[in-house]
Amino acid sequence: MTAFPLQVCGAFGRHAADYEGQAGLQRGIAWRLARLCRDLPAPPPDAPRADLGAGSGLLSRALLHHCPGLASHPLLQLDLCPELLARNPLATAGPAPLVWDLNGGLPAALEPAGLLVSSFALQWLEAPARELERWGRALAPGGWLALAVPVPPPPGCPAPPWSCPTPTI
Numbered sequence: 238m239t240a241f242p243l244q245v246c247g248a249f250g251r252h253a254a255d256y257e258g259q260a261g262l263q264r265g266i267a268w269r270l271a272r273l274c275r276d277l278p279a280p281p282p283d284a285p286r287a288d289l290g291a292g293s294g295l296l297s298r299a300l301l302h303h304c305p306g307l308a309s310h311p312l313l314q315l316d317l318c319p320e321l322l323a324r325n326p327l328a329t330a331g332p333a334p335l336v337w338d339l340n341g342g343l344p345a346a347l348e349p350a351g352l353l354v355s356s357f358a359l360q361w362l363e364a365p366a367r368e369l370e371r372w373g374r375a376l377a378p379g380g381w382l383a384l385a386v387p388v389p390p391p392p393g394c395p396a397p398p399w400s401c402p403t404p405t406i
């Protein structure tokens with residue numbers, strides 16, 4: 238592992254106790270993404286499912302609210318930061334979470350995947366486009382990827398709100 242993911246993980250770990258209190262934007266995006274997933278067809282029932290960069294579980298919890306049918310096959314809570322996973326109720330009460338560096342692709346056990354979701358995590362990876370391509374290629378037939386990622390503001394616009402709850406590295 239290179240120094241960058243360790244720095245990212247360390248920064249999120251140091252702020253883990255405050256994360257949900259400051260992550261209003263992430264909560265709103267997770268809620269909105271989950272709502273958009275309501276009308277998607279059911280993913281393949283027997284293929285693995287995961288929340289990539291799940292953190293404290295905001296997206297997975299929003300999905301359970303909007304798509305209760307997904308509860309029958311819980312999403313693996315995967316993240317590089319154990320301190321955030323320790324604060325994730327789906328990781329502490331459900332199947333064991335996975336501490337994993339997404340810079341190296343997905344764990345073999347997730348391929349082919351029936352459902353991959355991720356909110357505000359891809360931008361922390363060293364080569365987001367490469368990893369996104371890997372995520373897409375890992376999908377089983379009929380599987381789907383639900384993704385939210387912040388983008389830079391157009392030139393001349395003020396700093397984006399998503400920069401606020403992001404810990405300093």
Ligand SMILES: C[S@@+](CC[C@H](N)C(=O)[O-])C[C@H]1O[C@@H](n2cnc3c(N)ncnc32)[C@H](O)[C@@H]1O
Pocket residue numbers: 242245246249260263264267289290291292293294295296315316317318321337338339340355356357358361362
């Ligand atoms: C802004 S938080 C988003 C967390 C959650 N998805 C949410 O919406 O609240 C970014 C997450 O990406 C995770 N992350 C960053 N780099 C990672 C990596 N290389 N591998 C796995 N997870 C990573 C962080 O630990 C953190 O939980």
